[in-house]
Amino acid sequence: MAAAEPLIRSQELTVRFGGNVAVNRVSLAVEPYTLKSIIGPNGAGKTTLFNLLSGQYRPTGGRIFFKGRDITGLNAAARTHLGIGRSFQLTNIFPNLTVLENVRLALQSRAGISYIFWRNFRAYPELEDRAYELLQRVLLEGRWDAVASTLTHGEQRKLEIAILLALDPELLLLDEPTAGMSLEEVPAILELIRDIKDAGQRTILLVEHKFDMIMSLSDSIAVLKEGRLICDDAPEVVSCNPEVLEAYLGGGAKDA
Amino acid sequence: MADQHPPQTPVQAQRAQEAAGRYTRAGLWLQVILLVLLALEPWLVSSFRVMDVAAKVMIFAVLVASYDLLLGYTGIFSLAHAMFFGLGAYSLALIIHHAGAPLWYHLPLAALLATGLAVLVSLVVAFFSLRLKALFFVVMTLALAQFADILSIQWHSLTRGEDGVSFKLPGLLDVGWSGGKLWGLTVNGRLLTYYIVLAAAALLFVGLVRFVRSPAGRVLKSIRDNEQRATALGYKTFNYQILANVFGAVVASLCGVLYALWVRFVGPESVMSTAIMLNILLMLIIGGMGTLYGSIVGAAFILVAESWLADGLRAVKVFLPDLMVLQRLADRWILYFGVLFVLVVIFFPKGLVGSAREIAARRRARVRE
Numbered sequence: 001m002a003a004a005e006p007l008i009r010s011q012e013l014t015v016r017f018g019g020n021v022a023v024n025r026v027s028l029a030v031e032p033y034t035l036k037s038i039i040g041p042n043g044a045g046k047t048t049l050f051n052l053l054s055g056q057y058r059p060t061g062g063r064i065f066f067k068g069r070d071i072t073g074l075n076a077a078a079r080t081h082l083g084i085g086r087s088f089q090l091t092n093i094f095p096n097l098t099v100l101e102n103v104r105l106a107l108q109s110r111a112g113i114s115y116i117f118w119r120n121f122r123a124y125p126e127l128e129d130r131a132y133e134l135l136q137r138v139l140l141e142g143r144w145d146a147v148a149s150t151l152t153h154g155e156q157r158k159l160e161i162a163i164l165l166a167l168d169p170e171l172l173l174l175d176e177p178t179a180g181m182s183l184e185e186v187p188a189i190l191e192l193i194r195d196i197k198d199a200g201q202r203t204i205l206l207v208e209h210k211f212d213m214i215m216s217l218s219d220s221i222a223v224l225k226e227g228r229l230i231c232d233d234a235p236e237v238v239s240c241n242p243e244v245l246e247a248y249l250g251g252g253a254k255d256a
Numbered sequence: 257m258a259d260q261h262p263p264q265t266p267v268q269a270q271r272a273q274e275a276a277g278r279y280t281r282a283g284l285w286l287q288v289i290l291l292v293l294l295a296l297e298p299w300l301v302s303s304f305r306v307m308d309v310a311a312k313v314m315i316f317a318v319l320v321a322s323y324d325l326l327l328g329y330t331g332i333f334s335l336a337h338a339m340f341f342g343l344g345a346y347s348l349a350l351i352i353h354h355a356g357a358p359l360w361y362h363l364p365l366a367a368l369l370a371t372g373l374a375v376l377v378s379l380v381v382a383f384f385s386l387r388l389k390a391l392f393f394v395v396m397t398l399a400l401a402q403f404a405d406i407l408s409i410q411w412h413s414l415t416r417g418e419d420g421v422s423f424k425l426p427g428l429l430d431v432g433w434s435g436g437k438l439w440g441l442t443v444n445g446r447l448l449t450y451y452i453v454l455a456a457a458a459l460l461f462v463g464l465v466r467f468v469r470s471p472a473g474r475v476l477k478s479i480r481d482n483e484q485r486a487t488a489l490g491y492k493t494f495n496y497q498i499l500a501n502v503f504g505a506v507v508a509s510l511c512g513v514l515y516a517l518w519v520r521f522v523g524p525e526s527v528m529s530t531a532i533m534l535n536i537l538l539m540l541i542i543g544g545m546g547t548l549y550g551s552i553v554g555a556a557f558i559l560v561a562e563s564w565l566a567d568g569l570r571a572v573k574v575f576l577p578d579l580m581v582l583q584r585l586a587d588r589w590i591l592y593f594g595v596l597f598v599l600v601v602i603f604f605p606k607g608l609v610g611s612a613r614e615i616a617a618r619r620r621a622r623v624r625e
Binding site: 077080081092093094095096097100101104105106108109110113114115116117118119120121122124125128129131132141144145163167 | 265266267268270271274466467469470471472473474475477478481482484485486487488489490491495496499503
């Protein structure tokens with residue numbers, strides 16, 4: 001293969017809700033091991049695009065390719081198995097289990113031992129150790145034996161990323177990982193995303209509201225406006241694009 | 257084993273600590289002491305009544321624990337659990353009754369039949385009603401339990417209806433058999449049956465404990481906590497709920513076989529009725545849901561109260577015959593039982609064992625600080 005094939009690629013992707021075209025003929029490609037951010041004002045279709053890519057919604061037009069394979073017809077569970085992992089805007093964890101157990105269960109799911117009911121679950125120490133490593137990775141190891149519901153909001157987001165990493169996806173779809181987080185907690189999450197990116201094993205697609213935060217983080221930035229892709233380029237180029245400045249920084253900055 | 261790799265992370269340190277303290281845990285010693293006491297019970301107290309209550313506590317402890325697997329660990333609220341108990345009890349009773357004379361192979365055959373029936377019926381229950389919403393599931397299982405109860409009363413040619421079936425056990429287990437004395441105690445069929453019940457109940461209980469502490473058991477716990485999340489991790493939650501349903505039903509059914517073995521009489525009232533189901537629920541609530549060991553405490557609490565609370569109050573009546581008020585109260589011993597139950601629920605909302613664990617955990621946390 002000459003040029004690296006994009007890990008995920010959408011082609012003229014369109015979804016219509018009644019008369020409203022939420023995502024309008026978006027063709028987007030993410031190269032392997034890069035980080036692409038999707039920005040745009042509220043209602044630009046960012047989360048809808050995510051839902052199309054992860055299989056929560058069915059498109060009304062266009063196709064999606066993952067590693068060159070057409071996955072438009074696959075449901076969300078099948079895409080998870082292919083290696084597309086996604087985090088949600090709302091935190092989704094096991095509140096009454098410990099932090100370590102949250103991650104261990106994700107690892108257990110991949111380990112293929114989950115129907116075993118005659119052996120002790122602690123007879124697999126490698127899962128616990130790996131879970132702890134992942135907690136170290138997201139800087140949450142200090143709370144490993146805490147019950148998940150007692151974590152702060154920011155810590156729960158970190159836990160969710162650890163669970164996501166435990167599923168070992170090739171493509172991470174992160175939907176506003178800093179949403180609802182206090183200002184002090186945001187830099188740690190961005191640092192964590194940068195770490196994952198620098199490790200060079202995963203491709204990341206990130207939806208984010210805050211333009212300045214993703215400038216240095218992203219390899220490329222795609223800008224959506226009213227369901228259309230108006231720009232997709234390197235951060236420096238995007239930030240100088242007059243249409244972007246007008247559409248996003250001009251119009252959307254007020255409510256951001 | 258731990259020497260080559262000194263513990264590095266807190267997780268490994270905790271694991272090493274647990275492995276080292278494996279045989280010095282308080283819980284383990286409690287279990288050993290309980291087991292020894294139960295094994296020596298016939299020598300410690302020479303009363304058939306005490307032995308009878310001890311055997312029933314063992315059987316019901318396992319039965320309630322198997323229900324805890326459904327309700328406390330998986331969040332499945334079924335009212336058909338007593339039905340599985342009844343299926344097992346009738347399996348043994350009817351095989352011996354219809355065979356005419358008790359033979360040895362009737363016992364394993366009954367265990368096999370009880371297991372088979374439990375698997376079959378619980379699969380049917382699971383497939384037809386587990387996908388329903390929680391409330392409908394409860395109603396479905398209640399209807400099924402009622403159906404089984406009515407069947408056991410009406411199908412006279414098979415079950416002898418409300419008269420029930422009393423039967424004899426083969427060979428050494430027969431009440432009539434007696435094999436001389438051992439350390440001052442007559443070895444007879446009753447005593448041998450007691451030990452069969454003890455061994456089987458212990459084995460089944462260990463099986464349940466292993467189940468909830470297995471990888472599959474952990475998945476069940478995660479399903480109860482956040483089913484949607486468990487699905488997103490790639491777990492087919494329906495399969496796990498079926499597994500728990502079938503496992504719980506098989507254990508309940510085997511408890512029924514043990515109960516029939518011990519009582520040698522099976523009737524709709526004693527093994528199939530809704531009253532049994534309510535008893536199971538009460539025992540579970542008193543002992544504590546999601547603890548498994550709570551079922552031992554709950555079963556002991558209710559069975560002991562049922563057998564001796566009435567006696568105690570009758571004694572009051574005999575010794576203080578002049579106090580009419582007291583006599584009236586003694587007649588209503590069941591009322592005291594109700595009060596006792598309400599008190600437990602008020603002061604120990606998580607059940608006796610659940611609340612005790614909570615207190616212990618809080619104390620441990622305080623020590624660490």
